[in-house]
Amino acid sequence: MKEINIGLAGFGTVGQALYKVIEQARNVHARIAKICVRSLTKPREIRVPESLLTISFTEITRNPDIDLVVEVIDDPETSFRLVSDALRNGKDVVSGNKAMLARHLPELMELQRQTGKALLYDASSCGSIPVIRNLEEYYDNDLLLEVKGILNGSSNYILSRVFDHNEDYADALERAQKLGFAESDPSHDISGNDSLNKLVIITLHAIGVYVAPADVFVYGIPTLGQEDILYAREKGMKIKLVAQVVKLSDDLFTMFVMPEFVAPNRYIYAVDDEYNGVVIRGECYDRQFMFGKGAGGLPTASSLLSDITALRHDYRYEYKKTAFAPRPEYTTDIPLKIYARFSQTNLLDGLPWLAVSEEYRSESFRYVVGEILLADLIKSRKLLEAEDVFLCNFPRFFTERDD
Amino acid sequence: MKEINIGLAGFGTVGQALYKVIEQARNVHARIAKICVRSLTKPREIRVPESLLTISFTEITRNPDIDLVVEVIDDPETSFRLVSDALRNGKDVVSGNKAMLARHLPELMELQRQTGKALLYDASSCGSIPVIRNLEEYYDNDLLLEVKGILNGSSNYILSRVFDHNEDYADALERAQKLGFAESDPSHDISGNDSLNKLVIITLHAIGVYVAPADVFVYGIPTLGQEDILYAREKGMKIKLVAQVVKLSDDLFTMFVMPEFVAPNRYIYAVDDEYNGVVIRGECYDRQFMFGKGAGGLPTASSLLSDITALRHDYRYEYKKTAFAPRPEYTTDIPLKIYARFSQTNLLDGLPWLAVSEEYRSESFRYVVGEILLADLIKSRKLLEAEDVFLCNFPRFFTERDD
Numbered sequence: 001m002k003e004i005n006i007g008l009a010g011f012g013t014v015g016q017a018l019y020k021v022i023e024q025a026r027n028v029h030a031r032i033a034k035i036c037v038r039s040l041t042k043p044r045e046i047r048v049p050e051s052l053l054t055i056s057f058t059e060i061t062r063n064p065d066i067d068l069v070v071e072v073i074d075d076p077e078t079s080f081r082l083v084s085d086a087l088r089n090g091k092d093v094v095s096g097n098k099a100m101l102a103r104h105l106p107e108l109m110e111l112q113r114q115t116g117k118a119l120l121y122d123a124s125s126c127g128s129i130p131v132i133r134n135l136e137e138y139y140d141n142d143l144l145l146e147v148k149g150i151l152n153g154s155s156n157y158i159l160s161r162v163f164d165h166n167e168d169y170a171d172a173l174e175r176a177q178k179l180g181f182a183e184s185d186p187s188h189d190i191s192g193n194d195s196l197n198k199l200v201i202i203t204l205h206a207i208g209v210y211v212a213p214a215d216v217f218v219y220g221i222p223t224l225g226q227e228d229i230l231y232a233r234e235k236g237m238k239i240k241l242v243a244q245v246v247k248l249s250d251d252l253f254t255m256f257v258m259p260e261f262v263a264p265n266r267y268i269y270a271v272d273d274e275y276n277g278v279v280i281r282g283e284c285y286d287r288q289f290m291f292g293k294g295a296g297g298l299p300t301a302s303s304l305l306s307d308i309t310a311l312r313h314d315y316r317y318e319y320k321k322t323a324f325a326p327r328p329e330y331t332t333d334i335p336l337k338i339y340a341r342f343s344q345t346n347l348l349d350g351l352p353w354l355a356v357s358e359e360y361r362s363e364s365f366r367y368v369v370g371e372i373l374l375a376d377l378i379k380s381r382k383l384l385e386a387e388d389v390f391l392c393n394f395p396r397f398f399t400e401r402d403d
Numbered sequence: 404m405k406e407i408n409i410g411l412a413g414f415g416t417v418g419q420a421l422y423k424v425i426e427q428a429r430n431v432h433a434r435i436a437k438i439c440v441r442s443l444t445k446p447r448e449i450r451v452p453e454s455l456l457t458i459s460f461t462e463i464t465r466n467p468d469i470d471l472v473v474e475v476i477d478d479p480e481t482s483f484r485l486v487s488d489a490l491r492n493g494k495d496v497v498s499g500n501k502a503m504l505a506r507h508l509p510e511l512m513e514l515q516r517q518t519g520k521a522l523l524y525d526a527s528s529c530g531s532i533p534v535i536r537n538l539e540e541y542y543d544n545d546l547l548l549e550v551k552g553i554l555n556g557s558s559n560y561i562l563s564r565v566f567d568h569n570e571d572y573a574d575a576l577e578r579a580q581k582l583g584f585a586e587s588d589p590s591h592d593i594s595g596n597d598s599l600n601k602l603v604i605i606t607l608h609a610i611g612v613y614v615a616p617a618d619v620f621v622y623g624i625p626t627l628g629q630e631d632i633l634y635a636r637e638k639g640m641k642i643k644l645v646a647q648v649v650k651l652s653d654d655l656f657t658m659f660v661m662p663e664f665v666a667p668n669r670y671i672y673a674v675d676d677e678y679n680g681v682v683i684r685g686e687c688y689d690r691q692f693m694f695g696k697g698a699g700g701l702p703t704a705s706s707l708l709s710d711i712t713a714l715r716h717d718y719r720y721e722y723k724k725t726a727f728a729p730r731p732e733y734t735t736d737i738p739l740k741i742y743a744r745f746s747q748t749n750l751l752d753g754l755p756w757l758a759v760s761e762e763y764r765s766e767s768f769r770y771v772v773g774e775i776l777l778a779d780l781i782k783s784r785k786l787l788e789a790e791d792v793f794l795c796n797f798p799r800f801f802t803e804r805d806d
Contacts, residue, residue: 017687021546021687024546024686024687025544025545025546026545026728027544027545027724027727027728028544122541127688128688128689128691129691130537130541133537133540133541134533134536134537137536137540137709137713137718138525138533138536138709139709140709140712140713141428141430141431141705141708141709141712142428142429142430143424143427143428143705143708267694270673282705283427284420284424284427284701284702284704284705284708285530285531285695285696285701285702285705285706286531286695286696286701286702287695287696288531288532288693288694288695289692289693289694289695290691290692290693290694291670291691291692291693291694292688292689292690292691292692293688293689293690298687298688298689299687299688299689301687302544302546302685302687302688303688305544305546305687306540306541306542306543306544309543309544310540310543313721313723315540318716320716321430324430325429325430
C-alpha cells in the first residue's frame, strides 16, 4: 500500500495527539508531511523537524506532495477558508472543527459535489464515538426517530462533579478549567453552543436537513444555582445538558439544547465525568446507546485516524437522507414542559405560558413549572439570558417512549 | 432510484419482521419479490400472496429477477449451500446466520473474492448494534486491544432475572423460553455456543484472524447453582456470560466465552434483560460502549435493512485486517483466574492448577479459586462438563485496564 502524505493544519493538543497516533498505528501507511502552525517558535511537547513546519496554509492546501489535509485549528473562519481551498485544490479533507462545520455545511456539501473531493468529520461530534458514520451508513433509513445525548464533555464533567460528587458548582467549573477539558473559549462549553454545533451536524446526518445554529434554541448551565440543584435532588434526578433532535411525525421534527432533568432509569443518567453518551432511537430497533470519551487529544485523534483510513478506501458521506421524500420540516411550534427559576426577572408574567402547573415563592427566589412553546422561548431569549434566571426541561413531554 | 427485488430465504420471526420493516421504510426502494419457505401451507402471522412463496431455494438464488438474497433460515448447512449458490449466481447476499458464518467464513471470504459479489452479515452479531460494521470501518486500525461483551440476549435475560430480580434460576430459564427469547435450539444460548459463533465473526473483523469455533474454549451457564449465585452476591458482583477477544501483545491474542464475575463499576454490569452490550477498547480511544437490543424480530430486521441499503451503495467488507502485518496469533497459553465449584468431581486434584488461592468445603459442595492455563481448561473439557461443576472467570487478570 502506497504511503500517503498528510498535511496537518493545527498542532495543539489534538494535532500533536494525531502525530503520536499515526506513529503508533503501523498499518495506516501514512505520514505527516507538513504541519501548518501559527507560530514556528512556540514550544511544544512534541519536537518535529523545523522543515516540517510552515505558517502558510497554502503550503498544505496547494502542495502537490500532499494527498490529504487534516484540519484541527481553532478559528472557524480560517478553518473554512483552509478547508475550501484544500477541496478546490483537489485534496480530500478531514476536519474536527464543529463550529466551522455547523456554520458552513451547506457550502461544504456543494463544494464536495463540485470538486468531487471528500470531506469527513466524524471527530467533530462526540470525539471517539462514531456517531456521524453510523447515522450516515447504518441508520440510513427513515426509521430513525430521535438522537439525544450528552455531546459536550466539559459541561458534563462540571455537572457530574456537582451531582455525583457533591461539589460546589463554582469549584467544579474551576476544576474543569484546570484539567483542560474546556475548549480555548470555555464559555462555549457551558453555554451549550458547542453541543449545538454538534447537534446541527448530527441533524444533517440523522434527518437529512440542515438547520443553522442561529435558528435553534440553546440554553446552557452558566446560571445553574444551588436552588436548582436541590430541586433536582429532591426528585431523585440529575441535571444534564442535553442536545436532541426528535422526529414528531413524518412531516415535522424539532431540535434544541437545554439542561434537562434526568431520572435514574435513563441511559444518559450514568454518563458521568467527561464522557459523552448518545441514544439513537428508531421505529424498529428501539434504542441504541453509544458511550465513550467525547473529548481529549487521543480519543479525537483516533477518530481523525478512522476518517483518514476511510478516505484511503474512497469513502465519502453521501448525505443520502437529504434526498429522502418526505423529508420532515423543522418546527419550533411545540409545547415543552419547563422549570423556570428566577428572582428579579418576573418569568411568571414575562413568558407566554400555555399552562402553569407549579408555582413556588420564597424570600430569595421563585420558580414556575409550566408548558410553553419552544418558539416562545426563542422569542424570549433576551429575557432568559438574565443572570437570575435558570431553565430546565422536563423530558418525555411530547414523546411517550423512554430514552 | 431503481427498486430492487429481494429474494428472502426463511419466513419465521425475523423474515416476517423484515417484510414489515421494508414496507415501513419508504426510502429503501426495495421489495420482497420471492420468499423461500419450508412449508407452503404453514399458517403465518403475515399473509402474503401464494405466488410469492416457493420451497425451492434455487428459485431465489438463480432467479434472474432477483437482485439480492437475504437469508434468515435456521439450519446452518442449508444456509451455507444457499448463500454459496447465490454468490456463485451473481447475487449479493445478506445473512443473519451466525452458526453458518462462524463455521464457513474462510470459504465465504474466498467465494466473495472469486465471484466479486458481496456478503454482509451485521445482523448476525448483536442484532441491532452495528458491531461488525464499526470494527470493519471505524476501528479499522491496529490500535484495537479488546472486544468484550454480552452477545446473547436469552442467557443474559436469565442471568438478569436471577441477579436483578431475585428469581430462581429454573424459573428464569422457563420464563425465557416462554417469552421466546431462545433460539430454535435454546441449549445454544445457555451453552455459550451462540455467543461463541458471534465471537468468531467479531474476531475476524476485530483482529483479522479467523479461529474455528471448535478451537475456542466455551463454557456456559447450564450448571449455574445457588451456591455460585450466593458467592457472587456476597462479593457484590453479578455473573454474566461474557465473550471476549483480547490482544495480549502485538504478536498474541486470546479469546474465550465464559461466565464472569462482573463488579458494579463495569459497563456490562448494567446490561440487563435481553439486551446486548459490547465494550471496544483501543490504545488511544480508551473504551467505547455500545448497547442495544441483541435479539428479536424487529431489531434484527432493522440490522438486515442496514445491510440491504449498504449493498445498494456497493458496500462490501474488505477484511482489511487480514492483510495487517504483524497480525497477532491466537494463543491459549495464558493463565486465567478461575472459580471452580464442584461436589463429586474432584476439580482440586483433577485440574492442573498453577496456583490455588482459595479452597472451600461444605457438606454439600466445594470450590477452588486459582490460576490455570486456558489451554488446560480446553484439555479438561470432558471433566468440566460434569453436572456438578460450574466455572466462573475473574476478569482483569491479564489486563490491568478497566472494562
